[in-house]
Amino acid sequence: MAASEASPFAKTGGLADVLGALPQALARRRHEVAVLLPRYRSVALDSAVRVADPFPIWLARRFYPATLWRLERGGVLYYFVDFPPAFDRDGYYSGRDGDFPDNHVRFALLSRAALELVRSIFRPEVIHCHDWQTGLVPAYLRGRFALDPTFAGLRTLFTIHNLGYQGFFPMAVWTDLDLEASQLTMYGAELNGGLSFLKAGIFYADAISTVSPGYAREIQTPALGFGLDGLLRARADSLSGIVNGVDYQEWNPETDPHIAANYSDADLSGKRICKQDLLQTFGLPADDLNIPVAGMVTRFAPQKGIDLIRAVAEDVIAAGVKLVVLGSGESDDERFFRDLARRHPRSVGVWIGFDNRRAHQVEAGADLFLMPSRYEPCGLNQIYSLRYGTLPIVRATGGLDDTVREGTGFKFWDFSAWAFWEAIRYALRVFQDRERWTAMMRNAMREDFSWDHSAAEYEALYHQLLRQARPAG
Numbered sequence: 001m002a003a004s005e006a007s008p009f010a011k012t013g014g015l016a017d018v019l020g021a022l023p024q025a026l027a028r029r030r031h032e033v034a035v036l037l038p039r040y041r042s043v044a045l046d047s048a049v050r051v052a053d054p055f056p057i058w059l060a061r062r063f064y065p066a067t068l069w070r071l072e073r074g075g076v077l078y079y080f081v082d083f084p085p086a087f088d089r090d091g092y093y094s095g096r097d098g099d100f101p102d103n104h105v106r107f108a109l110l111s112r113a114a115l116e117l118v119r120s121i122f123r124p125e126v127i128h129c130h131d132w133q134t135g136l137v138p139a140y141l142r143g144r145f146a147l148d149p150t151f152a153g154l155r156t157l158f159t160i161h162n163l164g165y166q167g168f169f170p171m172a173v174w175t176d177l178d179l180e181a182s183q184l185t186m187y188g189a190e191l192n193g194g195l196s197f198l199k200a201g202i203f204y205a206d207a208i209s210t211v212s213p214g215y216a217r218e219i220q221t222p223a224l225g226f227g228l229d230g231l232l233r234a235r236a237d238s239l240s241g242i243v244n245g246v247d248y249q250e251w252n253p254e255t256d257p258h259i260a261a262n263y264s265d266a267d268l269s270g271k272r273i274c275k276q277d278l279l280q281t282f283g284l285p286a287d288d289l290n291i292p293v294a295g296m297v298t299r300f301a302p303q304k305g306i307d308l309i310r311a312v313a314e315d316v317i318a319a320g321v322k323l324v325v326l327g328s329g330e331s332d333d334e335r336f337f338r339d340l341a342r343r344h345p346r347s348v349g350v351w352i353g354f355d356n357r358r359a360h361q362v363e364a365g366a367d368l369f370l371m372p373s374r375y376e377p378c379g380l381n382q383i384y385s386l387r388y389g390t391l392p393i394v395r396a397t398g399g400l401d402d403t404v405r406e407g408t409g410f411k412f413w414d415f416s417a418w419a420f421w422e423a424i425r426y427a428l429r430v431f432q433d434r435e436r437w438t439a440m441m442r443n444a445m446r447e448d449f450s451w452d453h454s455a456a457e458y459e460a461l462y463h464q465l466l467r468q469a470r471p472a473g
Ligand code: ADP
Pocket: 012, 013, 014, 015, 017, 297, 298, 299, 326, 327, 328, 353, 354, 355, 356, 359, 378, 379, 380, 381, 382
């Protein structure tokens, strides 16, 4: 596998969670798995061995003297390509002045490093690439290296974790990239006059997957296709969806060390203690624990439907609900929530920032979890919520629609404040019926989205790829 993030080495979102867990789950099924990552500044290599120094990478007639490191974790070999001028920086993709201007070179290097690894160090049957940062791997295999016997028979799977991030660059950067002339056209990596690494991955990979069946369908429509829906429809036979697993070692109310009391579906008593603790942590009165608490853990980004939350916030508060928000992102949203908490100090608790411990506290202590996403490739927080008996209210899109069902949570379809508010009102009515609510909590807690199941689906996909004859050229 090649990717730009993997937990615990580097994480900004769900991609890292997948790369931190899927390789191990495959290793448990007796596959040999190696993962290639950039060696960012934050990656500590204390226990790593230096495998190749220099680890030479050529790209567009330029020479990049990198170093390759390796460490083992859970039966998986993690390799790190170490080239400080490209990766030894404060951010992964952007700094204080926005996106790094040489991101195309940085991730072309990662893609070329993946192929050098395959050439001389770790020979797989399938290269599994993730998101735009590794989109050039299939492009190089079908372009620059199409006739190189080293790579004959190698299959590629390209997984889209979020179609919204396209790795889009002006056409002028082609001189840095080593793509073939034919690959710079619409029958290649060209998109709207520029170059899209994401499109390259979709166009050239032997198979494509996304992180839920629902999202695999939705990205074939103009509404959620980000301009690539036509290509995705053309490749529909090679496109599938596999829901992400979650790491139940980390997200399990029975053993979670971050929460005030542990609990299970058999004994829910600890959840009240968690609720009290959550309210105190977020500076809210904790005298009446029968009042419903709605929680959110999210990036403040348009994708997440923050505008719907903003539209219904006053009504939710007026209905007697306490709102607990953990998030960071767009400064306008941060300002809105800070202001909301200032105006409703007894009803709204807000923490701006990224804080894993507080994320666990919200999952455990809230009654309801709000996730009104505009689109959601898979989504993890709603799956955590299920396990913690915190019933999710979700918009029926992508992975949210695939993982929440009647009996474990609440869904609405129309992306509107009105539809969201109706779903909240319905959930609040059910909340008054303690017996029914508790039954739903137990249903939710018994759902199983463990990695072993998802890994078996990826395994079937790899086998299917290996059975297919590879098209020439
Ligand atoms: P996305 O990858 O689009 O951000 P996901 O739901 O797939 O959304 O994954 C988000 C991950 O990041 C989850 O593990 C979630 O707990 C975590 N997360 C998001 N925001 C925060 C935050 N403010 N503090 C702590 N964890 C967060």
